[in-house]
Amino acid sequence: MIIDHTHPEYLALWDALRYDRYNGAWYYSQEIVRNIIPRVNTKRNWVTVNIPGRAADDAVVFIHNNLHPEVYTWLQHFNNLVLVCGTPETAERMSWLAPSFYLPLSVDVQEVEQYRAKKTRDTCFAGRASKAKDLRLPDGVDKISGLERPEFLRALARYRKVYAVGRVAIEAKILGCEVLPYDERFPDPDFWQVIDNRDAAAMLQMALDEHDGSA
Numbered sequence: 001m002i003i004d005h006t007h008p009e010y011l012a013l014w015d016a017l018r019y020d021r022y023n024g025a026w027y028y029s030q031e032i033v034r035n036i037i038p039r040v041n042t043k044r045n046w047v048t049v050n051i052p053g054r055a056a057d058d059a060v061v062f063i064h065n066n067l068h069p070e071v072y073t074w075l076q077h078f079n080n081l082v083l084v085c086g087t088p089e090t091a092e093r094m095s096w097l098a099p100s101f102y103l104p105l106s107v108d109v110q111e112v113e114q115y116r117a118k119k120t121r122d123t124c125f126a127g128r129a130s131k132a133k134d135l136r137l138p139d140g141v142d143k144i145s146g147l148e149r150p151e152f153l154r155a156l157a158r159y160r161k162v163y164a165v166g167r168v169a170i171e172a173k174i175l176g177c178e179v180l181p182y183d184e185r186f187p188d189p190d191f192w193q194v195i196d197n198r199d200a201a202a203m204l205q206m207a208l209d210e211h212d213g214s215a
Contacts, residue, residue, distance in 0.1 A: 001045040001046070001056050001059075002033065002037065002045070002046045002047075002048070003045075003046070003047045003048070003049070003051065003054055003055065003056065003059075004029050004032070004033050004046070004047075004048040004049055005026060005029040005030060005033075005048065005049050007049070007051055007054065009051050009054060010049050010051050010054075013051070014026060020128045020129060020130055020145075020146070022146065022147060022148055022149065022152065023128055024064065024105075024166050024167045024168070025049060025050070025064040025065075027149055027167070028048075028062070028064065028105070028167060029048040029049050029062070031106075031107065031108050031197050032046075032048045032062060032197075033048060034108075034197075035108055035197035035198055035201065036106075036197050036198075036200060036201040036204065037201075039198060039201035039202070039205070040060075040201050040204055040205050040208065041205065042060065042205075042208050042212065043058075044058050044059055044060050044082065044208070044212075045057075045058055045059035045060070046059060046060050047059050047060070047061040047062065048062050049062075049064075050064060050065070050071065050072060052071075052074050053074060055075060055078045055081075056078065057078050057079040057080055057081075058079070058080045058081075059078065059081055059082070060081075060082050060084060060204075060208070061075060061081050061082070061083050061084065061098075062084045063083050063084065063085045063086070063090060063094055063100075064086070066085075066086060066087050066089070066090045066185075067185075069085075069090050069093050069094050072094065072097070073097070075097055075098070076097055080098075081097070081098040081099075082098065082099050082100075082101065082208065082211060082212075083097065083098050083099065083100040083101065084100075084101055084103045084204065085100055085101065085102055085103070086102075086103070086104070086105045086166070087102065088102045089185075090102075099211060101204070101207045101211075103200055103203055103204055103207070104193060104195050104200065104203070105166060105167050105170060105192070105195070106170070106195040106196055106197045106199065106200035107167055107170050107171055107174070107194075107195075107196070107197065108196065108197050109174060109194065109196040109197075110196075112153060112171050112174045112175065113174055115150075115153040115154055115156075115157045115175060116157055116174075116175055116176060117154070117157040117158055117175075118158075119158060119159065119160045119176070120158050121142065121158045121159045121160070122140070122159065122160055122161060123138075123140070123141050123142070123159060123160070123161040123162070123163070123180070124141060124142040124143065124144050124155075124156070124159045124161075124162055124163070125137055125141055125142070125143045125144065125145075125162070125163040125164070125182070126143075126144040126145075126152070126156050126159075126162050126163070126164045126168050126172065127144075127145065127163075127164055127165065127166070127168050128145060129143075129145040129146055131165075131183075132145065135163075135182060137163065137182070141163070142159075144156060153171060153175070156168075156171065156172060156175055156177065157175040157176075157177075159172075159177055160177060160178060161177060161178045161179075161180055162177040162178070162179055162180065163179075163180045163181075163182045164179055164180075165181075165182070165183050165186050165192070166192070169189060169192035170192050170193070170194055170195070173192065173194050174194055179192065
């Protein structure tokens with residue numbers, strides 16, 4: 001069983017986000033389903049998005065919210081889960097609920113590389129509009145938010161420097177941008193390493209083999 005971004009309840013939640021709907025979890029889920037799940041040998045179920053109350057026993061669950069992982073507390077009603085987290089801190093915070101693994105965030109590197117372009121602009125913020133709402137940035141810094149991914153990556157590729165975190169920071173590095181920090185939780189942009197989904201699948205396979213035993 002795979003519970004992902006195509007689930008009707010998730011689509012209803014996603015649609016309600018309006019301007020913030022084109023976010024990392026939405027696109028990461030698509031890549032998990034396309035590039036990671038087919039490369040991992042396990043009998044476990046998969047949950048790639050957060051739909052409160054919708055999961056399955058014996059599942060691999062991806063935790064997307066690093067700021068408020070407590071929104072996944074509802075998972076305690078399911079048995080024998082394995083949680084996949086995008087930061088070591090989130091894995092530690094979620095370990096009370098189920099075995100939690102740190103899997104570095106990844107992207108489809110080949111897909112992103114197609115958007116490389118000549119640099120014509122200096123600095124921007126790139127990411128969800130809600131993250132930039134109360135952010136104090138230097139004058140003259142553009143903001144890229146609320147765009148579908150192809151348009152977002154085309155715009156991002158034009159900048160030399162980018163304030164970004166998470167998958168956006170990884171995409172920016174692939175596009176040849178210098179990543180600048182703005183989130184106090186991630187003061188060092190080197191934390192965001194360029195990792196392809198397929199390599200992440202191999203990392204996850206190793207973690208599951210260690211936990212569950214090789215198939």
